[in-house]
Amino acid sequence: MIFEMTIQVRVQDIRKGKKWYQTLFNREPDFIPHEGFAEWEIISGCWLQVAEGTPSEASGTLRLGVTDIEGERERLVRDLNIDNFDIYSRDQVPVKWGTFIDPWGNRLGFFEYLNKTEQEERIKTIVGN
Template sequence: MTDVPKPFGMTLQVQVDDLERARRFFCLVLGRAPEFDPQGGDVLAWRVGDGETWLEVVGVTGPVRPLVTRVRFGIDDLNAARATVEAAGTPVSAATSLPGLARWADFTDPWGNQLGFYEVLDAG
């Protein structure tokens, strides 16, 4: 038996039924336009971080199947991220923290995908 080669990246897909609305929503959440945005295509993709981790937003014509697990995006300023998403009309939970490690807040996109932000805390 041969081992599978070690992965070097990851993609995560979320489904939506309105790609233009999703473009606006995820541009707000991720703070920029998608890196992959083919004219007339049914997928948008954002690189998350500096490596090969990608969020793919896929337009579907049938029923949307939202994520059943939560995906959180690491950010530098949890308060600013929460305020931006809330100001756009999406409710965001109060921040929860694990002292000395991280703080996070959760929200759900218009298609039922469970998302959130986390901020790494300075242990010092």
């Protein structure tokens, strides 16, 4: 039975990485077990680990669900100087999405459900409200 998930990205400078991801998530890390490492519980049971080390160029995109992708893009452009964050949609795909890159080359992104009723149901299922 799988009940939790973690994904790790690496940054060359943990101090800068921690600050960048704090701005991305609008909050301090939830757990700092040792030097060179910080973790955020993004949603219940889903953790992002930021570790000091050599970033992996071949890693896939970590894409996070948001309720307002345009607003989030504006915030990241303003607060993190993200300059390449296009938003896409495609027929038959129930979300619009965009990808951006952190300063260490890790690919991140957001997606937003087009159907707001479906979005609210997903939030209720995941968050339990």
